Amino acid sequence: MSSGPLLLLGLMMVLCPERVSPAGVFELKVHSFSSPRSVCVAGRPCRLFFRVCLKHAQPVVSPDPPCTFGAALSDILPAEPGAIAGSSPVRVPFHFKWPGTFSLIIESWSAHSAELSTENPENLISRLATRRRLSVGEDWSQDVHLGQQSELRYSYHVTCDEHYYGDSCSDYCRPRDDTFGHYTCDPEGNRLCLSGWKGEYCSEPICLPGCSESHGFCERPGECKCRIGWQGRLCDECVRYPGCLHGSCSQPWQCTCQEGWGGLFCNQDLNYCTNHRPCQNGASCTNSGQGSYSCTCRPGYTGSNCEIETNECASNPCKNGGSCNVSVYSCMYVFMYK
Known part of the structure; x- marks a missing residue:
């Protein structure tokens, strides 16, 4: 790629702040499961798995697809209390603003092979369909479902991915120290400028104290570079007209003669x-x-x-x-x- 497109890309990154989609994960942990319906098939180990489906909030939750907020399957587990209790949480990642209210469907399926398949409805052991409200946070919400076909005890929570914050995981803050920003992030996802930097994205250097705001600027913290026509440590001294001998200035390129002197260069003794x-x-x-x-x-x-x-x-x-x-x-x- 030539330098032209690269320069344009860099300019766009400066003018257009980072835009990212919200990101987080819904996690559900099954603590225990029991059902009067046998999950065993003669001559095969008793194994099962769980399917978690998230949908938009519905007055009456429909188990039919699609799972508009996402779906995930657990690992295949032995149908034993210890194996189920020690299983890993089922994770459903998402890339939208977490709405807080949602529909939850939990299904248990018999596993008669090494494949996780939900094609055969005869392998469905039980299904829970409910509507829930859940705020973003690390704390787990405990729940139990007592039905005719099964007893299911589980917990769940929703957390934001790394660098995502807020009630809906839509606030993004990733610490950086480069051309496009110099900041860290507080626990709420607010940008905290590193020393020597300011501005919304902490990309504006703080100049040398006293540096003229009108006639000076800086590209790095602590600098004071003068604009054309100005000079001095704080860029508060104007540059006189070239050759001005016995004169001063209040604006660049002036030559205001001292008393007793005259001429264009104030070199004529009056x-x-x-x-x-x-x-x-x-x-x-x-x-x-x-x-x-x-x-x-x-x-x-x-x-x-x-x-x-x-x-x-x-x-x-x-x-x-x-x-x-x-x-x-x-x-x-x-x-x-x-």
Whole structure:
């Protein structure tokens, strides 16, 4: 089989939960049987067997076929009390919801050969036909039939097969730990998830505590895998626009610039003066946008960043005997009075 049909089968098993028919077994145990009619034939051992027939509930139970709920035969037994009392129960399996009320027919037959045959009506020793009500359970119900042809003491019960539960054996629960479920079953047939799993069929892993329900997921218990656009241990951090330098995001692929930054990648310094303080020697700085600036130098300095010191007094700017002060670039005059 190619991988395509196998994959489709697996998908159907996930989408369509297991559907199974109810299953159980009706068991009847004969404790004693006696009849004035002889079951022995001259020259042959005295042997007999029992036939159990289950039918739907009838106001007047008809012994005629069919046995709508099923039928079964016992082993061939010696017609001795000890052999009958020690015989195995007669089992009638079923694959439907146990109805609770049913018709029961128990027949005893002479066995003149090694074959279990109910064809010859002359071999029928006795027949019991009755209507009964029986709930599912391990306990045996005791009963006795006293008739003109026989005395029959017996008990019976109905139980669910393994993995079947409920009053009608229609609840199914089989422990599993595979792709389609991770659970055990309680005594009532309810699914109990194994550690780390949740959901109706215990097929949903429990992610790492704190993992974002919106932006994270997991394929195994304790994981936290991020969906596209999210990152971090708990998948609660958005991924910024590629190349975003001085920005943040509240949704994936955003680049919201921090104060003082601009541009598509938030890489353009809009407040260069404050962030870099390029102007020297006490000069004042003015932002001109797009990462540019200008410096206004104090007297005695020049250059783009006012980094060059100048000597304004070198050219002797002061006239008439004035002295030049470099620090404040001013001329001082001394007047003499006679």
